[in-house]
């Protein structure tokens with residue numbers, strides 16, 4: 476498989492079911508990605524190293540999915556100037572409102588593009604990443620146009 480251009484990071488294996496639409500969308504568009512489990516609070520040093528190394532390897536966009544007050548996407552954004560898209564994971568305690576707030580409410584200067592909670596957000600995270608890539612990739616831009624048509 477060719478080198479990943481999108482790195483998808485999730486905070487726990489338990490996030491996978493909600494993150495799957497993100498991976499499936501990348502696969503539908505044939506955009507290579509890497510999926511990793513790394514956590515802002517459980518593996519902070521490994522996370523920082525992975526984010527810094529990814530940029531050197533040619534990754535263009537990060538997608539970070541986490542639940543609760545884990546602040547994974549913001550932590551990824553702290554270690555890169557590449558775009559970071561956040562997926563707030565739906566949780567059992569607060570239905571993902573906790574995840575939403577910990578992803579969306581970044582202080583000025585370190586942005587995270589926060590999607591909707593759960594599976595819709597996961598799908599949209601991939602589409603948003605593809606829209607960024609499409610700015611300099613005609614093939615992806617054409618596929619996105621066809622995809623948009625298919626929604627009507």
Ligand code: RP5
Pocket residue numbers: 485486487488489490514540541542543545564
């Ligand atoms: C977050 O804590 C993860 O992203 C996950 O959504 C949540 C619970 O993790 P587990 O206890 O299921 O591993 O960091």
